[in-house]
Amino acid sequence: MNILAISDVHAKENQGLYDYLENNNVDLVIVSGDITNFGPPEFAEDFLNKISDWGSMTVAIPGNCDTKEVFEKINKSKAICAHNNVIEYGNLIIYGFGGSNPTPFDTPFEFDDDVIYDNLKKLFNSKKAIKIEKEKKESVGKVDILLTHAPPYDSKVDIIESGIHVGSEAVRKIIDEYQPSISLCGHVHESVALDMIGNTTIVNPGMLENGCGCLIQLDENNNAIIDMIEM
Numbered sequence: 155m156n157i158l159a160i161s162d163v164h165a166k167e168n169q170g171l172y173d174y175l176e177n178n179n180v181d182l183v184i185v186s187g188d189i190t191n192f193g194p195p196e197f198a199e200d201f202l203n204k205i206s207d208w209g210s211m212t213v214a215i216p217g218n219c220d221t222k223e224v225f226e227k228i229n230k231s232k233a234i235c236a237h238n239n240v241i242e243y244g245n246l247i248i249y250g251f252g253g254s255n256p257t258p259f260d261t262p263f264e265f266d267d268d269v270i271y272d273n274l275k276k277l278f279n280s281k282k283a284i285k286i287e288k289e290k291k292e293s294v295g296k297v298d299i300l301l302t303h304a305p306p307y308d309s310k311v312d313i314i315e316s317g318i319h320v321g322s323e324a325v326r327k328i329i330d331e332y333q334p335s336i337s338l339c340g341h342v343h344e345s346v347a348l349d350m351i352g353n354t355t356i357v358n359p360g361m362l363e364n365g366c367g368c369l370i371q372l373d374e375n376n377n378a379i380i381d382m383i384e385m
């Protein structure tokens with residue numbers, strides 16, 4: 155299974171993405187938020203539909219710069235909205251929570267860290283998640299992905315220009331406690347990187363506008379090969 159992770163679109167498309175989808179076999183596209191720049195809402199629906207029309211399943215969450223109207227359009231689009239949701243796809247289980255921990259900019263989709271933590275914990279402990287985890291463990295094995303816009307605090311993927319870590323302590327705590335296989339995030343544009351926390355690979359693919367993305371290839375034994383790519 156080939157998964158393409160992108161983030162921080164900010165209402166700016168990149169032709170490289172469409173060329174990539176045209177020329178490569180991508181089963182799943184995951185968009186980890188900030189699809190727009192405080193709107194327009196229509197962009198989110200059009201963009202996600204355009205990706206889905208290439209034949210890839212698309213999973214998306216809103217970022218802190220996406221408004222309530224954008225969130226509604228994600229839900230209306232052909233993509234699956236993973237905000238506060240558990241999604242099953244093939245061997246994957248995706249635990250999603252959009253928005254970010256509070257920023258100094260008072261953006262539209264922010265949550266206190268304790269709200270992010272409580273909601274993610276509920277998802278990991280939900281009946282749906284436990285049932286899927288059990289079924290997959292018994293048959294094909296499973297790969298779990300934590301999908302958030304906010305990066306985990308104190309990692310290589312949450313450092314702003316001044317050198318300060320601005321990630322979410324809730325996301326960090328969830329990774330420490332549940333050790334998902336992969337943690338996909340975005341939010342901090344200048345902190346494009348791969349990192350590890352325990353057994354979890356952390357990915358901040360960077361802004362789509364710059365042609366940044368991450369390709370995750372899963373073989374039949376669920377081994378993941380993770381590469382930052384330029385589109």
Ligand SMILES: [Zn+2]
Nearest residue numbers: 162188219341
């Ligand atoms: Zn952004």
